Amino acid sequence: GLYLMASPSIRIHYFSDVLCVWAYLAQVRLDELIKNYSSDIEVSYHFMPIFACTEHRIGEGWKNKGGYEAFATHTHSVCAAYSYLNLHKDVWQVNVPKTSATSHLFIKAIQCLINEGVINNDAKADFQGRSIFEEFVWRVRLAFFQDARDIGNREVLMEISYSLQLPISEIEHVLNDGSALAALFRDVELRDEFRVEGSPTYILNEGRQKLYGNVGYRIIEANLNEILKQPKVEASWC
Numbered sequence: 001g002l003y004l005m006a007s008p009s010i011r012i013h014y015f016s017d018v019l020c021v022w023a024y025l026a027q028v029r030l031d032e033l034i035k036n037y038s039s040d041i042e043v044s045y046h047f048m049p050i051f052a053c054t055e056h057r058i059g060e061g062w063k064n065k066g067g068y069e070a071f072a073t074h075t076h077s078v079c080a081a082y083s084y085l086n087l088h089k090d091v092w093q094v095n096v097p098k099t100s101a102t103s104h105l106f107i108k109a110i111q112c113l114i115n116e117g118v119i120n121n122d123a124k125a126d127f128q129g130r131s132i133f134e135e136f137v138w139r140v141r142l143a144f145f146q147d148a149r150d151i152g153n154r155e156v157l158m159e160i161s162y163s164l165q166l167p168i169s170e171i172e173h174v175l176n177d178g179s180a181l182a183a184l185f186r187d188v189e190l191r192d193e194f195r196v197e198g199s200p201t202y203i204l205n206e207g208r209q210k211l212y213g214n215v216g217y218r219i220i221e222a223n224l225n226e227i228l229k230q231p232k233v234e235a236s237w238c
Contacts, residue, residue: 009042010227013203015191018107018137019051019100020199021075022214024145025082027138029217030200033224035129040228045111045137046187047104050199054098054152068092088148097152101184103140106157108187109171109180110136118170136164 014030016023034043051057058071066073072092079087097103113119114133127135139160143149149156161168174180190196194203194210202211202220209223 009040010204010224011042011044011206012224013044013046013190013194014200015046015048015187015194015196015203016200017048017050017100018103018140018151019054019097019144021078021145022198023200024141025079025085026200026214027141028084029215029220031128031130032217033220036221037224041224045107045133046190047100047107047184048187048191048196048199049099049101049104051097051100054096054100058092068096086142086146088146090148091145094148095150097144097150099152101152102154103151103157104187105175105180105184106154106161106171107133107137107140108183109174110161110166112174112179112183113167113170118167132164132166136160136166139164 016026030043034041058068062068062071065071072090075091076087079085110119110133114121119132121131121133123129123131124135130138140151140157143156143160144151151157158168161171194201194207196203196210197212200213202215202223203209204211204223205227209227211220211223
C-alpha cells in the first residue's frame with residue numbers, strides 16, 4: 001500500500017549580523033514564529049558581515065553625522081519604541097567591537113560541532129524553548145546590546161561558551177582547522193546567491209520570497225501561511 005510521508009518542514013534561511021540593532025529587536029518575532037510553527041519550519045541561521053569593520057562602517061560612514069556618538073543615539077532611538085528591549089546606556093560608546101566577524105566565526109564553530117554531533121542542540125526549558133545554538137547567539141547579542149561588552153573579543157565569546165558549558169577544546173579545534181571559517185564564507189556566498197541586502201532577512205521558498213528589515217510579525221506569518229497552504233505536489237507552469 002501507499003504510505004503518506006509526513007510533509008517536510010519549510011526551510012527559512014535567516015540572515016543577520018549580531019551587531020545589527022534591527023536583528024536584536026526582531027529576535028522576539030523570530031522566537032514567536034519558531035514557537036508557533038515549530039513542526040512546520042526549520043530555520044537555517046546565516047551571518048553576514050555588515051559590521052565586519054566597525055571603524056569603516058561607523059567611524060568613517062557616520063563621520064559627518066557625529067561618528068560613534070551619533071550611532072549610539074540612533075541605536076537608542078530605534079530601541080525606544082520597543083519596551084521589551086534592554087539597551088545599555090553606553091552602547092557603541094564603551095568596549096566598541098572592532099568587528100562582528102569574531103562572533104560570527106565562533107557561532108559557525110558551534111554550528112559545525114552541532115552538525116558533527118559533538119554538541120547536542122536540543123531545546124531546553126530554561127532557555128525559553130531555544131536550542132543551545134539559538135541561546136548562544138542570543139547571549140552574544142545580549143552581551144553587546146544589554147551589557148556593552150566587546151563581542152569582537154574572543155575572550156568574551158569564550159566566557160559565554162563556558163557559561164553554557166560548551167566544549168571549549170572542540171570549539172578551538174574547528175576554529176583552528178578552518179572548518180568554522182569555511183562555514184562562515186559559505187554564508188557570504190549564500191548571501192550573494194539569495195541577493196540578501198541587509199539584516200535581518202528571511203528567505204522563504206528557496207529564494208522566491210524575501211522579507212528584509214523591520215518586518216512585522218503578521219507579515220512574516222502571512223508569507224509563511226501562504227507557503228503552508230500550497231499543495232505539496234505542484235506542477236510548474238513555466
